Amino acid sequence: MPAYIGDAGDSPAPVDPSRSAPGSGLRRAMAPARAAGRAGAVAALALLWLLVCGPGDSGCHLLTVADLFDRVIRHSGRIHSLSTTLYTELEKHFPPRDNELGKPARKCHTSGMLTPNGKEYAQKIPREELTHLILKLLQAWKEPLSHFNQHIEHHQELPDDSLSKAKQISNMVHELKTGVEKVTKKMQSMGIISNSLNGMASSEGTGLSISNEANMMSDSDFIHCFRRDSNKVQSYLKILKCRIMPENSC
Structure with a gap:
């Protein structure tokens, strides 16, 4: 039987999202411009997953399963790198809370999910099952990341660059989930995996049921947990690709 692990530890203290500070008006005034830039970036990323070749379009080529896997793996790698940078920045402003043993008190909201x-x-x-687990992990972060972005706007001591990273991560996770779903459909259409994935329990409820627990974490703990899970997603995608295309010798 495969071995599974989860994190243990005490839940960090709740964070008050209502805290505000002078200068919030300026940040709110700048928000539309930042949002417009992020929207443009998301639209550009969406083109990666929504490529459609028209009849007689010689300049367009259909993406293979290997191409799609390479794209989602690279995308997941960028997400993990970005979350690592953001975690370092948050630690400077909000050091992790220690428990009685002097170790950081972290309990991720996805700890109850069985992962290999x-x-x-x-x-x-x-x-x-591995494909379903990847999608379930991504879905589990969708709602919490949305709430986190709303909450972190109140931290006036954080530079705009850190706030931008948090928004970017949320958008990129959405795009990654869309990409993995397209890879899944491609594999199903080719008979690489069965359609039984469609009958598995929906991931939609997973994110909603544990989002409240995620909202109780400190900011640095939240990103620490996300960084951990983003690394899992990237690793599982690489393993899935290697199992489907063993000629890659990985």
């Missing part, structure tokens, strides 16, 4: 412990066990999970 290491590459060896992930390789033993059926392709459909």
Whole structure:
């Protein structure tokens, strides 16, 4: 039987999202411009997943499964890198709260999800289940990231660059989930994985049911947990690609 792990630890103290400070008016005034820039970036990313070739379009080529996997893996890598940078920035402003043993008190809201412990066990999970787990992890962060972005706007001591990173991560996770869904449909249409994935429990409820728990975490703990899960997603995508295309010798 595959081994599974989850995180343990005490839940961090709740964070008051209502805190405000002088200068908030200026930040709110600048918000539309930042939002417009982010919207443009999201639209550009969406083109990666929505490429459609018209009849007789010689300049367009259909993406292979390998192409799609390469794109989502690179995209997940950028998300993990961005979350690592943001975590470092948040730690400077909000050091992690220590428990009685002097260790950071972290309990991620996704700790209750069973995830394979290491590459060896992930390789033993059926392709459909591993694909479902990736989608479930991404869905579990959708709602919490949205709330986090609303809350973090109240931290006037944070530079705009940090706020921008948080928004970008949320948008990129949405795009990554869309990309993984398209890879899934491609694999199903080619018979690489069965359509049984469609009958599995929906991921929609997962994110909603645990979002309240995520909102109780401190900011640095929240990003620490997201960084952990984003690394899992990238690793599982690489393993899934290697299992489907073993000629890559990975």
